[in-house]
């Protein structure tokens with residue numbers, strides 16, 4: 001049991017187009033293992049580093065909320081959709097820091113996203129605002145860019161207690177269960193008449209089916225929060 005004042009909040013951003021069991025299991029394992037107070041799932045409006053999501057923001061949020069329903073500690077957060085525009089993590093964390101001035105914040109990213117950090121908007125400020133938890137899939141190994149290596153040397157910890165004692169600044173790498181599920185594969189499967197049953201919660205499967213969000217050509221457009 002880790003002694004603490006205010007348990008850290010996990011900040012898990014993504015397109016979640018759609019959310020699936022890989023995203024859910026990662027958040028759940030981090031919540032439990034690191035004794036986080038909660039993990040917030042934040043569907044983005046416009047992802048800065050990739051193409052626009054296929055499903056509209058409102059529907060992606062609906063799927064996230066449905067997937068998390070009934071699971072204490074996992075929470076949907078719609079602030080990036082309400083803000084609109086490019087969903088820069090630094091802006092999101094500034095907003096959250098204002099709302100939770102005394103609470104440790106933990107930005108949760110996959111290893112692939114972490115390796116791309118030096119291209120992120122105002123990336124060095126992220127460490128002033130939050131800890132970074134890197135969810136590493138087993139067996140994953142890659143060359144770490146020099147700029148990040150320096151940050152890792154200064155900031156990496158293997159002690160989860162550090163995430164509770166300080167409000168920001170540590171990097172913690174955590175190995176999570178590998179579930180070979182991808183949103184891209186789910187969208188493709190749905191577009192060709194398949195059902196992503198057992199890859200996503202039944203409630204999400206139903207929303208995909210009822211809305212037809214990955215089948216009709218009209219759904220390739222769609223505003224961030226319409």
Ligand code: ATP
Nearest residue numbers: 014015016017022023026109110179181182183184
């Ligand atoms: P897409 O196939 O559309 O690129 P994605 O899941 O890779 O989907 P996001 O929804 O933006 O994209 O992912 C949010 C976060 O979830 C990212 O940090 C990503 O590394 C992580 N993630 C994606 N797939 C899995 C998985 N199967 N298990 C654990 N984490 C995952």
